[in-house]
Amino acid sequence: MDDGIIDSVLRRLKSGKEATVYLVDCGGQVRCAKVYKDSQQRGFHKLAEYQEGRTVRGSRDARAVGKGGKHGRSVQEAHWKNAEVEALYRLSRAGVRVPEPYGVFDGVLLMELLRDAEGNPAPRLNDVTLTYEQALAWHAFMIQQVVLMLCAGLIHGDLSEFNVLVDAGGPVIIDLPQAVDSAANNNAFRLFERDVDNLRETFGRAAPELLTTHYAHEIWQHYQAGTLTPDTRLTGEFVFDETVPDVAGVLQHIEDERQEMLDRLERIANAEAGD
Numbered sequence: 348m349d350d351g352i353i354d355s356v357l358r359r360l361k362s363g364k365e366a367t368v369y370l371v372d373c374g375g376q377v378r379c380a381k382v383y384k385d386s387q388q389r390g391f392h393k394l395a396e397y398q399e400g401r402t403v404r405g406s407r408d409a410r411a412v413g414k415g416g417k418h419g420r421s422v423q424e425a426h427w428k429n430a431e432v433e434a435l436y437r438l439s440r441a442g443v444r445v446p447e448p449y450g451v452f453d454g455v456l457l458m459e460l461l462r463d464a465e466g467n468p469a470p471r472l473n474d475v476t477l478t479y480e481q482a483l484a485w486h487a488f489m490i491q492q493v494v495l496m497l498c499a500g501l502i503h504g505d506l507s508e509f510n511v512l513v514d515a516g517g518p519v520i521i522d523l524p525q526a527v528d529s530a531a532n533n534n535a536f537r538l539f540e541r542d543v544d545n546l547r548e549t550f551g552r553a554a555p556e557l558l559t560t561h562y563a564h565e566i567w568q569h570y571q572a573g574t575l576t577p578d579t580r581l582t583g584e585f586v587f588d589e590t591v592p593d594v595a596g597v598l599q600h601i602e603d604e605r606q607e608m609l610d611r612l613e614r615i616a617n618a619e620a621g622d
Contacts, residue, residue, distance in 0.1 A: 352452050353380065360468060363509075365524065370460065370468070378449065381456040383428050383524070428454050431524040434501060441499035442577070443492055444519045461514040472518060472549065473508040482553035485518055489546050490562055492520060493539075495577055497570055502527045502535055506542035508549040529570070536567055561585035 348354070357370040360379065371380045428451060435448040435458070447459040461469035477485070489511070496503065503510070503526055510522040529535045543563035551558040560583030568585070569575035 350452070352457065353378075356380070363522070365522070371457075373449075373457070377460050379446070379458050379460050381431075381458065383454060383456075427524050428456070430526065431522075432456055434523040434526040437499055438496060438501065438520075438523070441495050443495045443499070444517070445523070446519065446521060461512050461519055463513065464515045469512040469514040469519065471509055472511040472513055475513050477550070477553040479554050482550040482557070486546060486550035486554065486557055489518055489550075490543070490566075490581065491577075492518075493543060493546075494566060494575065494579065494581075496520075497529055497539070497566065498575060498577055500529050502529050502532075502539045503542050504538045507545040536563075539563060539567060557583075559583075561587075 348356075353371040353373050355372045357372055357377065360368045360370050362368070364384075366381045366383045369380045369382065371378055432448045432451045435445050438445050439447065446461055449457040449459075451457075463469050493503070493506070503520065503523065505522065505525050506520070510520065512519045512521055527535060527538055529539070532538075540563040543566070547557055547560060547562070562581060562583050564585040564587070565581055565583065566575065566579075569579055
């Protein structure tokens, strides 16, 4: 407010595990201001699995993060807050339905206020009663959204009915500070599978046939093969490899290799002793 970025705070809109969102007036336009909670108050206790693969600009800051300490924690905190606005810009360019960001100011994210058909703040998906037809249509739409995200190199990491708003045009993905790099994070598939399975469970309550789909594995197979595009045709079907691994055979092969190495070292030692 002192810098003139917002004119007034109208009211609190919602408070979640990571932030409190306020409605604010900006030159006559109502927008959202997301104020992040202190790291000790947030619900992400496994922060490291989300931040793996993220790069910190500046060698001094990178060293500080590696060592921990007050400055390192401060750098990580700033990076966590900036990650969301960076993800919003990146996903918006990729065609993903996300709120329009207006920037981060002193750790506060200013962004578009999403509204429903009546002009009220858009409800979360978990507050909407779905018809069978809506469930099928919105599930297909959300699968397309996660594909667009993955093609852009990002995975939401905490996607559920609580992190999707429904505005006048349909579902919109929100809450992205924990978004992970799909190529650099070792937890990528596990987080991606959880996101997609959460969508399956949510929409499957109104359209039970969705509960038998396996989009996560199908999409990831295309991604790993380099064949995933926004236009990739998906079916939700996936054939799992049920071949029983030959553990005993693998262990025997390792033992054979170890014994061969020992025999070779023994022959070399004997040859050197003979010299």
